[in-house]
Amino acid sequence: MGNKRVDEPTGTEFVGHEWDGIEELNTPLPRWWLWTFYATVVWALGYVILFPAWPLIEKGTEGVLGWTSRGQLAEEMAVADQARATVREEIAQVPLERLSEDAPLMQQAVAGGRAAFQIHCIQCHGSGAAGNQELGYPNLNDDDWLWGGDIRAIEYTLTHGIRQSGDSETRFSAMPSFDGILAPQEVSAVVDHVRSLSGLGEPDARGAELFEQNCAACHGPAGKGSRQFGAPNLSDAIWLRGSSREAITSQILNPRMGMMPKWEGRLDPVTISMLAAYVHSLGGGEDFIEVAEDPEVEVDEQP
Known part of the structure; x- marks a missing residue:
């Protein structure tokens, strides 16, 4: 004890180490820290005993409780x-x-x-x-x-x-190609008429006539479409492949069917x-309509 040097301002012993004139004091750890450390050691020992902890060659230690995260997941999934x-x-x-x-x-x-x-x-x-x-x-x-x-x-x-x-x-439905059936001027007139149905242009009398002759059988005289044939409504401003003149012309001459x-x-x-x-439920769903048994009402078996 006589050889121990004490720091006079604090009364704490030096540990005896010195680096470039700087010495370290032997300041003890706070008791609360020591007890916390001891508690974590005890908790760790208990965890190792109760739960899987140490990896082995084929599997890890199972723990006396037999609990595993995989087992818990399997139970929750079940x-x-x-x-x-x-x-x-x-x-x-x-x-x-x-x-x-x-x-x-x-x-x-x-x-x-x-x-x-x-x-x-x-x-x-x-x-x-x-x-x-x-x-x-x-x-x-x-x-x-x-x-x-x-x-x-x-x-x-x-x-x-x-x-x-x-x-x-x-x-199933198929739209015919009118390439070679309608002349370019006639195709242009039909395009003008189709666009006018949804307010995208002025009506075309010749186009309306050609539409009635070639398109109304599926799309209807007013272009309202037909669900029996899967023919789209051309008057609602909703377009499957585009509303431009180019897009409509392409569909008339080289129809694409998905x-x-x-x-x-x-x-x-x-x-x-x-x-x-x-x-x-997305927003456009329609009500289901049950048709009463009426001999005068024809019911399409295919919705």
Whole structure:
């Protein structure tokens, strides 16, 4: 003790080290820090004993409690799967057109359809379902429908697709090319008439006459379209491939007709129903109309 040097201002011993005239004081750690450190040591020992901690050659130590994060995840996934299975069973038991009558179940169906849409449909329709006019993928947010916008019609389109070979019930239509059928001046007149239907130009009498002769059979005399043929409404200012003179001329002379895969066989019926519910909920979905049994009313079996 006699050899220990003490710092006079603080009364603390020096440790005996010196660097360039600077000496270190032997200042003890605060007691609260020491007790905290001891507590963490005890906690660490307990954790090593109770939980998986040390990696070994083939697997880690399991701990006396037998808990693992993988096991916990598996349990949580099993619970979630059971919950989804229950909802899917409920959706399967409700007629699709009656699904909206059960608001909570409809919300579950829309949520499931949104998840399926993000996996299977955004490649063409986009993550926001706004489509792509350049490529001819329709916008699913508006209220313009080629084949019908009620939830049953949407389900039918999802199930059988558009222009799918090998499916006798697929949606199918074809627009003929008028290249060589109409002279350039006549094509120009038809373009003027088509654009005028949605207020994009002045009416053209010759174009209206040619439209009646060549186009009205599918698009209707007023250009309102026909869902029986998947012919678009030309008077609503909603365009699948563009409203410019160039775009319309191209479609008349070299018509492009899109395709959509059939999801029957690739997705289960409940997932298709949930997709239909989601698409229907985007803003343009139409009410399902049940036609009463009336011998004077013709019901198209294909929605």
